[in-house]
Amino acid sequence: MQRTSDTFSIPQNVKIDSIEHRDNMVEIKWSDKHTGLYSYAWLHAHSQDMSSIEGTKSVPYPQSAMRPPRRKFTPVVDPDQTPRVKYDDVMSDDESLHIWLTHIWDQGFCFVDDVPVSPEATQILIERIAFIRNTHYGGFWDFTADLTFKDTAYTNEFLGAHTDNTYFTDPARLQLFHLLSHTEGSGGENLLVDGFAAAAQLRLEKPEHYAQLVNHRHPWHASGNEDTCIQPSAMAPVFSMHPDLNKMYQIRWNNYDRAPKTNWSASEQTIWYRAARHYNEILKSREIWTKLKPGSALMFDNWRMLHGRSQFTGKRRMCGGYVNNDDYISRLRLLKFGRKEVLDNLGNVGNNPQNPYWFI
Numbered sequence: 001m002q003r004t005s006d007t008f009s010i011p012q013n014v015k016i017d018s019i020e021h022r023d024n025m026v027e028i029k030w031s032d033k034h035t036g037l038y039s040y041a042w043l044h045a046h047s048q049d050m051s052s053i054e055g056t057k058s059v060p061y062p063q064s065a066m067r068p069p070r071r072k073f074t075p076v077v078d079p080d081q082t083p084r085v086k087y088d089d090v091m092s093d094d095e096s097l098h099i100w101l102t103h104i105w106d107q108g109f110c111f112v113d114d115v116p117v118s119p120e121a122t123q124i125l126i127e128r129i130a131f132i133r134n135t136h137y138g139g140f141w142d143f144t145a146d147l148t149f150k151d152t153a154y155t156n157e158f159l160g161a162h163t164d165n166t167y168f169t170d171p172a173r174l175q176l177f178h179l180l181s182h183t184e185g186s187g188g189e190n191l192l193v194d195g196f197a198a199a200a201q202l203r204l205e206k207p208e209h210y211a212q213l214v215n216h217r218h219p220w221h222a223s224g225n226e227d228t229c230i231q232p233s234a235m236a237p238v239f240s241m242h243p244d245l246n247k248m249y250q251i252r253w254n255n256y257d258r259a260p261k262t263n264w265s266a267s268e269q270t271i272w273y274r275a276a277r278h279y280n281e282i283l284k285s286r287e288i289w290t291k292l293k294p295g296s297a298l299m300f301d302n303w304r305m306l307h308g309r310s311q312f313t314g315k316r317r318m319c320g321g322y323v324n325n326d327d328y329i330s331r332l333r334l335l336k337f338g339r340k341e342v343l344d345n346l347g348n349v350g351n352n353p354q355n356p357y358w359f360i
């Protein structure tokens with residue numbers, strides 16, 4: 001039930017070549033030579049009195065789209081400059097834990113080296129931060145390409161840059177991967193890309209495209225397994241702006257799990273997809289690829305960093321887990337400011353790094 005075609009491989013100016021009515025559905029041959037089958041029921045559910053494609057409704061720019069990004073960050077662009085900490089340090093003292101979390105907050109990710117190559121050691125590493133987020137995939141996961149769940153992650157296929165959990169009202173904030181083994185095959189490299197840095201580039205290149213990805217909210221879903229159809233409580237945009245701090249704080253970007261939106265006109269769709277295609281090109285240009293190794297775990301911010309994987313062959317075993325935003329940020333703020341400072345600033349919405357609340 002996930003979208004498997006790459007939306008952005010379809011040309012922006014794609015047109016209908018032919019329409020053929022069949023039993024309960026319509027077969028459309030498109031100008032880029034792909035064919036679509038659309039049931040009458042689906043078309044009806046997604047139809048509306050489309051305004052003409054000519055003319056475009058102006059989409060109000062959010063003020064923040066016009067300002068330079070508030071939060072200075074230095075995206076890591078060279079795989080050799082990746083932030084790293086040591087397992088024994090993180091496991092033994094809070095200052096090292098604080099350093100690990102600060103790297104993740106500042107740069108979006110951080111490796112942990114010298115991790116014993118076992119699920120058990122990996123699980124307690126994640127639990128140094130907080131309890132593991134349970135989902136319909138379970139809590140701590142130890143997975144291979146065996147379609148335990150009907151999701152592309154449980155295959156050996158290529159996975160384009162995406163954030164996880166776009167279908168949850170509250171997507172997990174942290175995600176850890178630890179490759180336990182990969183034998184009798186090749187491929188399976190991982191990609192990371194700094195979605196905030198890519199968004200800042202989009203805003204500088206074309207603020208109106210940035211505004212599109214802030215203003216339009218989409219339905220997302222996870223429906224692969226028969227007993228599951230998970231959607232967030234409200235549609236959500238690609239770029240979420242913080243209501244108090246007026247800065248981007250969360251990205252939802254997952255072409256597999258974005259569901260078809262119905263409450264917009266044809267012209268709005270055309271403009272949004274042009275913006276999304278622009279962002280997609282920037283993301284591709286900023287991808288960092290690396291082959292994970294047993295013993296080095298990767299923890300990253302799933303609200304900022306997109307991740308993906310190249311196709312692979314052979315037997316590949318990966319373990320890891322999610323951590324909730326609120327539990328991660330609680331740990332980070334308490335380590336950084338101490339309990340008294342945090343409690344003294346619970347309602348402080350001051351936009352400065354001296355304010356614990358600013359660390360979101």
Ligand SMILES: C[N+](C)(C)CCCC[C@H](N)C(=O)O
Nearest residue numbers: 137141151153163164165166
């Ligand atoms: C649990 N584990 C990480 C192995 C896979 C989860 C699947 C993630 C899903 N495709 C999403 O994008 O949220």
Ligand SMILES: O=C(O)CCC(=O)C(=O)O
Nearest residue numbers: 153159164190308309318
């Ligand atoms: O298998 C991997 O390396 C990554 C899988 C993935 O992207 C995911 O689980 O969201």
